[in-house]
Structures are given as C-alpha cells and as structure tokens.
Amino acid sequence: MEKVRLGVIGAGNIADLNVAGYLEHPKCDVLAVCDVNQDVAQDAAKKWNVPKVYTRIDDILADDEIDAVEVLTPTHLHHDHVIAALRAGKHVSVQKPVANSISDAREMSATADECGKVLRVSECFVHYPPLELAKRLVVEGAIGRPTAIRIKTLVGQTDSVFQNNLRVEGYEWRLDSRSPGGHLFDDMVHKYAMATWLVDQDITSVQAVVHRRDLFFEPCACIFEYEDPDLIGTMEVNYAPKLWMKSSFYGADEFFEIQGDEGLIWVTRATGEMLDMAPVILHQGTEGNITTTEFADIEANWSTGFKRSSAHFVEALIDGTDAAMSAEEATKVLQLCFAVYDASEKRRPVDPRTVNEVVVPKGWADW
Ligand SMILES: NC(=O)c1ccc[n+]([C@@H]2O[C@H](COP(=O)([O-])OP(=O)(O)OC[C@H]3O[C@@H](n4cnc5c(N)ncnc54)[C@H](O)[C@@H]3O)[C@@H](O)[C@H]2O)c1
Known part of the structure; x- marks a missing residue:
C-alpha cells in the first residue's frame, strides 16, 4: 500500500482532534465520513473537505475505495462496528476504550486475526x-x-x-x-x-x-x-x-x-x-x-498526541509494522x-490478569 484511503465512522466531539493527523498526512487520503446524524456528517465533510458522506455504516463499509477506517463512535458500539469493518476487509483504528467488556475486546482481536486485518486501539497518551x-x-x-x-x-x-x-x-x-x-x-x-x-x-x-x-x-x-x-x-x-x-x-x-x-x-x-x-x-x-x-x-x-497517533496508524499500514496499541494491550488496560x-x-486486592468479564460498580447508572 502506498497511500491509505481512509473512512471516518463517527464525527462527534472528538473527531476533529483525531482526523487532523490523517488530513495533514501526505500518505493518507480521507475519502469518506459516516455519521448517523446527517447534519453532523455533512458538516464534518465540508470542514475536512472530504468527498463522500454516508449515514449508514454498511454503506461506508461497502465502499471498495476505502482501505481502512477510524472508528470514533460511542464506546458501546465499538464491538459491532469494529467487527463489521474487519469482516468488510478494512484495517481498523478504534478509539479507546477498546470495548465495554473483556470478552468483546477478545472477540474483536480474534476477528482481526481471522480476517488478516490490522486492528489497533488509538491511545493518544x-x-x-x-x-x-x-x-x-x-x-x-x-x-x-x-x-x-x-x-x-x-x-x-x-x-x-x-x-x-x-x-x-x-x-x-x-x-x-x-x-x-x-x-x-x-x-x-x-x-x-x-x-x-x-x-x-x-x-x-x-x-x-x-x-x-x-x-x-x-x-x-x-x-x-x-x-x-x-x-x-x-x-x-x-x-x-x-x-x-x-x-x-x-x-x-x-x-x-x-x-x-x-x-x-x-x-x-x-x-x-x-x-x-x-x-x-x-x-x-x-x-x-x-x-x-x-x-x-x-x-x-x-x-x-492525537495527530501523532493518526500518523502512526498510516505509517504502520504502509510499512507493514505493528500499530500501537495492540488489541491485546488494550484488553489488559x-x-x-x-x-x-x-x-x-x-475492599481487597485483585489481580487484573484474572479479570475476564466486565465489572460494573454497584449502583452505577442509578445515581
Ligand atoms: N482519546 C481521547 O482522549 C478521547 C476523548 C474523547 C473521546 N474518545 C473516544 O472517542 C469515541 C467517541 O467519543 P465522542 O466524545 O466523540 O462521542 P460523541 O457521542 O460526541 O460522538 C460519536 C458520534 O458517533 C455517531 N454515531 C453513533 N452511532 C453511529 C453509527 N451507528 N454509525 C455512525 N455514526 C454513529 C454519533 O452521531 C456521534 O456523532 C469514544 O469511544 C470515546 O471514548 C477519546
């Protein structure tokens, strides 16, 4: 791959910071943006000068001109969106947190291996x-x-x-x-x-x-x-x-x-x-x-940190090198x-390596 043709999925609050590094990279073309909110998608496309606008994820994933996607949707949707993108043959960069549960994160990682595609978690720090x-x-x-x-x-x-x-x-x-x-x-x-x-x-x-x-x-x-x-x-x-x-x-x-x-x-x-x-x-x-x-x-x-993270993903795809952070590292996080x-x-010590499922603090979302 000489140039990465990128699609952006989700154009909400954090999108500008993430997409800036792709827009300025000489080896990346941001070709499409997708957001379920049509106004948000159109505004982003205009601001970033991106030619294609989608409101359905299936449509952006069916676009054969796109090699890779940056997933910037709400965290609870990462699992479904990342797996759909990998199965559609796209390399994927997804924002932290990788997913809402350990099993979801592991399934995403396994799907990347199965599809032979890159999955990395964008961690700006x-x-x-x-x-x-x-x-x-x-x-x-x-x-x-x-x-x-x-x-x-x-x-x-x-x-x-x-x-x-x-x-x-x-x-x-x-x-x-x-x-x-x-x-x-x-x-x-x-x-x-x-x-x-x-x-x-x-x-x-x-x-x-x-x-x-x-x-x-x-x-x-x-x-x-x-x-x-x-x-x-x-x-x-x-x-x-x-x-x-x-x-x-x-x-x-x-x-x-x-x-x-x-x-x-x-x-x-x-x-x-x-x-x-x-x-x-x-x-x-x-x-x-x-x-x-x-x-x-x-x-x-x-x-x-955001710009360098985006540039790093582009360079890893072009050079065929590992893209930080790996899904395994993000699962440990x-x-x-x-x-x-x-x-x-x-109120006692816990070994994080033994945590295999989600832990929701008592009363969360009821307060
Ligand atoms: N690196 C950081 O420091 C940092 C900071 C903030 C957010 N984030 C992460 O970025 C992700 C997005 O956060 P945000 O604050 O921009 O959220 P947000 O809610 O502002 O943006 C999400 C966007 O996704 C769109 N969307 C929802 N469902 C969709 C679908 N099915 N298809 C296409 N678009 C869809 C929404 O319309 C919205 O515009 C989260 O995972 C969050 O944790 C990272």
Missing part, C-alpha cells in the same frame, strides 16, 4: 511527546531501575473554546447503562495504559478505594503492585469542581512521576496546562553528580480498569 520522552528516558536508564510510579489526574473547570463547544449528546451515552462505569472507565483508561506502558511491566495486584461524586466522576486512590516486586505504583483521581484551571481542551490535567533508584522524572501536564513549569523534568543523582534537566521546549500540546472497580467493591 502513547503518542504524547512528553510521555514518549519520559518512557525513552526510563528505557535509556536515566533514572536507574524504576521503583515507583505515581499518576495523578485532577478534574476541575475550564472555559476553553473546545469544552464550551462540546455537543451534550456526546455525554448521554457515558452517563447511563450503555457504559459499564463512569470517569474511571471513560477517561482513566488513558492513565491505566500509562501505568504499565511507562515502566513496561504488567500489574499483578490492585488495591483501590473509589468514591462517587456528581455527574460520572469517581475520585479514587489505588495501589498497584508489579511483576518486579521492587516496583510499586499509586494512582489518584481528584475532583475539584470549583477549581478553575488553564486548559485548551477538557477541564482536567495530569501529573506523572517515575521514580528510579538513581533519579526521577516528572511529566507535569497532559490534557491541560495547569502548572506553569517545564512539561518534563529529569532529576538525576549519582555520587558526586547531581543534575536537574528541564525539557521546557518539548512540544506539549495535548492535541499532538480494560482488565486493570475493571480490577480497580472490583478491588474497591470487595
């Missing part, structure tokens, strides 16, 4: 330059052997143009029984992915306390144990509805710390720009040599998500 740099520094041994990872997510308020322009319909399916959980499912899959990807280790045990606040927010504190018994992880989600923060996107931001036995790395932002400091800071200390390096000039706009709910419900 894997392609966010400050986190890529942090991972590279860990791999290069800049902090020695990793001993701890700390991931903090803060949800507050912003008056960004992006947030103010979100269509409210994009939230309805996230707040009822079409979703197996709230914010810890919908957004925290990014952070669960980071908890293993940054240190390249599987998690073997999860302890968690999850609370519930308004809308779908679920403040929590979690402890992760890893394959390496000397590595420990903590993850917290804080909800501060009266805290206004700088962000060009959602009213949220993240902070990551990877501690090693010879240094530590901070990634001080992702979704927002809450803290006015270098996006990546490396502190190293060996006997007689203590240094702090601030990576102040690194590209740190959150939208870059989902297992970790459900392990957090399960550990909190049971």
Whole structure:
C-alpha cells in the first residue's frame, strides 16, 4: 500500500482532534465520513473537505475505495462496528476504550486475526511527546531501575473554546447503562495504559478505594503492585469542581512521576496546562553528580498526541509494522480498569490478569 484511503465512522466531539493527523498526512487520503446524524456528517465533510458522506455504516463499509477506517463512535458500539469493518476487509483504528467488556475486546482481536486485518486501539497518551520522552528516558536508564510510579489526574473547570463547544449528546451515552462505569472507565483508561506502558511491566495486584461524586466522576486512590516486586505504583483521581484551571481542551490535567533508584522524572501536564513549569523534568543523582534537566521546549500540546497517533496508524499500514496499541494491550488496560472497580467493591486486592468479564460498580447508572 502506498497511500491509505481512509473512512471516518463517527464525527462527534472528538473527531476533529483525531482526523487532523490523517488530513495533514501526505500518505493518507480521507475519502469518506459516516455519521448517523446527517447534519453532523455533512458538516464534518465540508470542514475536512472530504468527498463522500454516508449515514449508514454498511454503506461506508461497502465502499471498495476505502482501505481502512477510524472508528470514533460511542464506546458501546465499538464491538459491532469494529467487527463489521474487519469482516468488510478494512484495517481498523478504534478509539479507546477498546470495548465495554473483556470478552468483546477478545472477540474483536480474534476477528482481526481471522480476517488478516490490522486492528489497533488509538491511545493518544502513547503518542504524547512528553510521555514518549519520559518512557525513552526510563528505557535509556536515566533514572536507574524504576521503583515507583505515581499518576495523578485532577478534574476541575475550564472555559476553553473546545469544552464550551462540546455537543451534550456526546455525554448521554457515558452517563447511563450503555457504559459499564463512569470517569474511571471513560477517561482513566488513558492513565491505566500509562501505568504499565511507562515502566513496561504488567500489574499483578490492585488495591483501590473509589468514591462517587456528581455527574460520572469517581475520585479514587489505588495501589498497584508489579511483576518486579521492587516496583510499586499509586494512582489518584481528584475532583475539584470549583477549581478553575488553564486548559485548551477538557477541564482536567495530569501529573506523572517515575521514580528510579538513581533519579526521577516528572511529566507535569497532559490534557491541560495547569502548572506553569517545564512539561518534563529529569532529576538525576549519582555520587558526586547531581543534575536537574528541564525539557521546557518539548512540544506539549495535548492535541499532538492525537495527530501523532493518526500518523502512526498510516505509517504502520504502509510499512507493514505493528500499530500501537495492540488489541491485546488494550484488553489488559480494560482488565486493570475493571480490577480497580472490583478491588474497591470487595475492599481487597485483585489481580487484573484474572479479570475476564466486565465489572460494573454497584449502583452505577442509578445515581
Ligand atoms: N482519546 C481521547 O482522549 C478521547 C476523548 C474523547 C473521546 N474518545 C473516544 O472517542 C469515541 C467517541 O467519543 P465522542 O466524545 O466523540 O462521542 P460523541 O457521542 O460526541 O460522538 C460519536 C458520534 O458517533 C455517531 N454515531 C453513533 N452511532 C453511529 C453509527 N451507528 N454509525 C455512525 N455514526 C454513529 C454519533 O452521531 C456521534 O456523532 C469514544 O469511544 C470515546 O471514548 C477519546
């Protein structure tokens, strides 16, 4: 394949951020967009200068000019849409979370193998330059052997143009029984992915306390144990509805710390720009040599992770290389998500590798 001819399925709130990377890639032609909402489909086609508009998924999948699709529909539809696309002979990139249950995710992966097509899950945090740099520094041994990872997510308020322009319909399916959980499912899959990807280790045990606040927010504190018994992880989600923060996107931001036995790395932002400091800071200390390096000039706009994720899919298809993240990796992320709910419900440790079905927190969608 010399050029990827792409179709976009679903043109809702997050579509612009995802499609930008395809539109600007010299080896990708975005040929079609499909959305059940005809106005949404037509507006997107006009904005992106895309020639074909569909309102039925069967019609875009029957289009022989399309090699690959980007699935941007609500999460509970991923299973059916991805399997239909694979069976129609398309390579597929689907947004996180991969699916609503482990069995659905596994079926999607098996279908990709059966059809001989690429299925990857688009995870923008894997392609966010400050986190890529942090991972590279860990791999290069800049902090020695990793001993701890700390991931903090803060949800507050912003008056960004992006947030103010979100269509409210994009939230309805996230707040009822079409979703197996709230914010810890919908957004925290990014952070669960980071908890293993940054240190390249599987998690073997999860302890968690999850609370519930308004809308779908679920403040929590979690402890992760890893394959390496000397590595420990903590993850917290804080909800501060009266805290206004700088962000060009959602009213949220993240902070990551990877501690090693010879240094530590901070990634001080992702979704927002809450803290006015270098996006990546490396502190190293060996006997007689203590240094702090601030990576102040690194590209740190959150939208870059989306663009790079789209470009990565195009390049993987053209080069015949693996496309991140694999369905297997995304399934592990989902297992970790459900392990957090399960550990909190049971108030005891849960091994995410033993989670084989969906875990819906008690009372979810009744509040
Ligand atoms: N990477 C990220 O940071 C990020 C951020 C937000 C959303 N997402 C993911 O992207 C996906 C979409 O989220 P969103 O916020 O854009 O949701 P949304 O509800 O705003 O958009 C979904 C679109 O799909 C369309 N649609 C529904 N059923 C369809 C069908 N059968 N055929 C064609 N189109 C159909 C809807 O009309 C809507 O326009 C979700 O899986 C979500 O988790 C990822």
